[in-house]
Amino acid sequence: AQSVTQPDIHITVSEGASLELRCNYSYGATPYLFWYVQSPGQGLQLLLKYFSGDTLVQGIKGFEAEFKRSQSSFNLRKPSVHWSDAAEYFCAVGVGTGRRALTFGSGTRLQVQP
């Protein structure tokens, strides 16, 4: 069965610092991979996705992620964090019909210090 691990439950960074959120997946076939962000009391907003092709994908809000098949990883990065980036971040792998049945990790809560 597929699974997603986000090893870091909580991360605090200073505004302007770089960010990397880790994600490891387990899935038998070529994965569809996603990063979503969730602000308190809100739904999920898609940051970026990987289906195939270039392993470095660009997303919204200045985020990027790199797919590394050999490490089963899909880490999210941002070169300079803004206070508005404080939120919960979820990595997910798409399985099932149309790869739309997402299996999510447990999330990483990002705090940004002034």
Place this chain on the structure above:
Amino acid sequence: ETGVTQSPTHLIKTRGQQVTLRCSSQSGHNTVSWYQQALGQGPQFIFQYYREEENGRGNFPPRFSGLQFPNYSSELNVNALELDDSALYLCASSATGDSPLHFGNGTRLTVT
């Protein structure tokens, strides 16, 4: 473009009761999925509907059921509510092909 809308936003029910949650898909989307997000957890896939038929289901008991209507709106029904059903229920819609899911803001269900 109208996004995914869910109603109600909050709901309180008593153990053993039944509840219906509603979702209006984004325009042009013919697939809808439902997810349960317990406090402090990632969302868990409940089921997915395409053209009014269930075509994928997660590890949830039969008391969780759904409907998708011709206008692509959807319902999630939960019978015999249990305390552990307290969660944020998220609806997501998508078009065909490789288009990703677009989520609504969810319905917060509290079972007492």
